[in-house]
Amino acid sequence: MPSKTFNIALDTQAFDQMTAKQKQIISAAIDLFSEKGYANTSTKEIAAKAAVAEGNIFSTFHNKRGLLEAIINPVLRSIFPTTAQLSTVTQPAPYKSLRDYMYDFCTERLAFLKANRQVIKIFVAEIIYNDKLRQRLIKDFPASNRYWLQMADNLDQLKAQKLLVNWDNIKILKTIWSVMGGSVLGYLFFDQPIKTATLEQNIDTATRLLAYR
Amino acid sequence: MPSKTFNIALDTQAFDQMTAKQKQIISAAIDLFSEKGYANTSTKEIAAKAAVAEGNIFSTFHNKRGLLEAIINPVLRSIFPTTAQLSTVTQPAPYKSLRDYMYDFCTERLAFLKANRQVIKIFVAEIIYNDKLRQRLIKDFPASNRYWLQMADNLDQLKAQKLLVNWDNIKILKTIWSVMGGSVLGYLFFDQPIKTATLEQNIDTATRLLAYR
DNA sequence: ATATTTTGAGTGAGCACTCAATCAATTTCC
DNA sequence: GGAAATTGATTGAGTGCTCACTCAAAATAT
Numbered sequence: 001m002p003s004k005t006f007n008i009a010l011d012t013q014a015f016d017q018m019t020a021k022q023k024q025i026i027s028a029a030i031d032l033f034s035e036k037g038y039a040n041t042s043t044k045e046i047a048a049k050a051a052v053a054e055g056n057i058f059s060t061f062h063n064k065r066g067l068l069e070a071i072i073n074p075v076l077r078s079i080f081p082t083t084a085q086l087s088t089v090t091q092p093a094p095y096k097s098l099r100d101y102m103y104d105f106c107t108e109r110l111a112f113l114k115a116n117r118q119v120i121k122i123f124v125a126e127i128i129y130n131d132k133l134r135q136r137l138i139k140d141f142p143a144s145n146r147y148w149l150q151m152a153d154n155l156d157q158l159k160a161q162k163l164l165v166n167w168d169n170i171k172i173l174k175t176i177w178s179v180m181g182g183s184v185l186g187y188l189f190f191d192q193p194i195k196t197a198t199l200e201q202n203i204d205t206a207t208r209l210l211a212y213r
Numbered sequence: 214m215p216s217k218t219f220n221i222a223l224d225t226q227a228f229d230q231m232t233a234k235q236k237q238i239i240s241a242a243i244d245l246f247s248e249k250g251y252a253n254t255s256t257k258e259i260a261a262k263a264a265v266a267e268g269n270i271f272s273t274f275h276n277k278r279g280l281l282e283a284i285i286n287p288v289l290r291s292i293f294p295t296t297a298q299l300s301t302v303t304q305p306a307p308y309k310s311l312r313d314y315m316y317d318f319c320t321e322r323l324a325f326l327k328a329n330r331q332v333i334k335i336f337v338a339e340i341i342y343n344d345k346l347r348q349r350l351i352k353d354f355p356a357s358n359r360y361w362l363q364m365a366d367n368l369d370q371l372k373a374q375k376l377l378v379n380w381d382n383i384k385i386l387k388t389i390w391s392v393m394g395g396s397v398l399g400y401l402f403f404d405q406p407i408k409t410a411t412l413e414q415n416i417d418t419a420t421r422l423l424a425y426r
Numbered sequence: 427a428t429a430t431t432t433t434g435a436g437t438g439a440g441c442a443c444t445c446a447a448t449c450a451a452t453t454t455c456c
Numbered sequence: 457g458g459a460a461a462t463t464g465a466t467t468g469a470g471t472g473c474t475c476a477c478t479c480a481a482a483a484t485a486t
Binding site: 035036037039040121125129134138174175177178179181185189190205208 | 248253338341387390391395418421
């Protein structure tokens with residue numbers, strides 16, 4: 001089995017400290033959960049795919065839900081990336097045009113999506129019926145982490161430059177994701193690759209909707 | 214328990230022929246599946262909520278999946294409504310403006326969504342991990358049912374009137390739903406009511422994106 | 427030799443599903 | 457009209473199975 005890379009956040013700390021067998025378990029669980037769903041996957045299956053005894057899952061992750069959380073928590077913490085991941089988008093750059101910014105923002109977030117497709121799929125599916133997880137996401141959404149502040153800075157700057165419409169930042173974010181949403185869902189759940197042309201179209205659309213007026 | 218109304222399609226034929234107990238089962242299953250998910254709901258629970266013996270579920274619906282399909286199939290058949298449901302939107306009317314059309318279209322589909330919220334939630338959740346269901350949806354999407362043909366007619370007419378951008382109809386539909394998507398998902402899974410103001414904004418946005426140019 | 431990790435048969439609980447028995451409505455016969 | 461017979465719906469204890477999870481023993485590392 002090829003080793004799985006984890007782009008998600010800095011839980012690589014935790015991940016690096018795991019034994020090989022524990023990594024195998026996480027890896028197998030990600031494959032199975034994302035393919036068949038959490039509820040439809042048994043711990044026996046996971047152990048078999050990970051080439052590990054079933055008991056190993058429980059000595060490491062306490063119970064099945066603990067395994068799920070070990071997979072999901074990193075996503076929750078890095079949907080909005082942490083300091084170490086800051087890309088060009090979030091660094092204060094005087095963008096020449098709104099489209100430039102949109103392009104950077106969308107490609108960066110899409111790279112994150114592609115790098116963590118399986119885990120995000122598990123996360124999204126789980127959020128449908130998991131109230132606590134949903135509450136946490138809603139609560140954390142406008143959290144004052146550095147990423148969000150940085151992004152708000154950029155948006156405010158673009159507004160000052162009269163490149164961006166003068167809406168509040170949440171509404172702007174919602175608009176962007178509304179435009180991207182179809183492609184993202186298609187990619188996550190319908191295995192539709194996001195073509196460059198489609199991405200460009202989405203970026204154009206978002207730019208048009210958010211242009212200064 | 215107040216009797217549940219089923220706005221979905223004409224499976225009311227089938228539904229009307231059911232005995233009271235069978236209707237109770239469907240109703241209880243819809244409540245439980247939409248709240249906790251199919252996989253997390255036991256037939257014993259359903260029977261208890263329906264005030265019916267567990268065996269009744271199996272004599273009527275053969276197995277648990279049969280019960281799910283009895284709930285889901287009508288949605289699949291009426292995501293695009295059938296003849297009897299045709300509202301103003303789908304009737305050939307010379308719309309004075311693109312916004313008029315958008316308004317009618319969006320409010321009609323939103324009414325459908327509201328009237329069938331639970332069942333659509335079950336359907337959407339199920340489609341994530343059910344390949345066969347997904348295939349059927351993709352296959353049926355541009356099906357030549359009367360609704361779709363009628364809608365295509367309307368769109369073509371709007372194009373001829375130079376009110377609507379000259380894209381192909383699928384792309385137009387995708388654009389509309391992309392704009393509405395955020396509100397729809399929020400309503401389905403986050404219990405966020407769709408405010409009139411938000412709806413109006415969405416309609417404005419869609420109109421702007423699809424205006425003739 | 428000791429400590430730690432790994433193992434997998436074993437466990438009770440809960441699952442979807444069965445089926446012989448019971449009940450209720452309708453039909454048959456006198 | 458009413459008793460008896462027939463039919464079909466309804467019941468829920470019972471069944472086999474799979475599930476998440478345990479733990480004493482075995483393997484491995486120190």
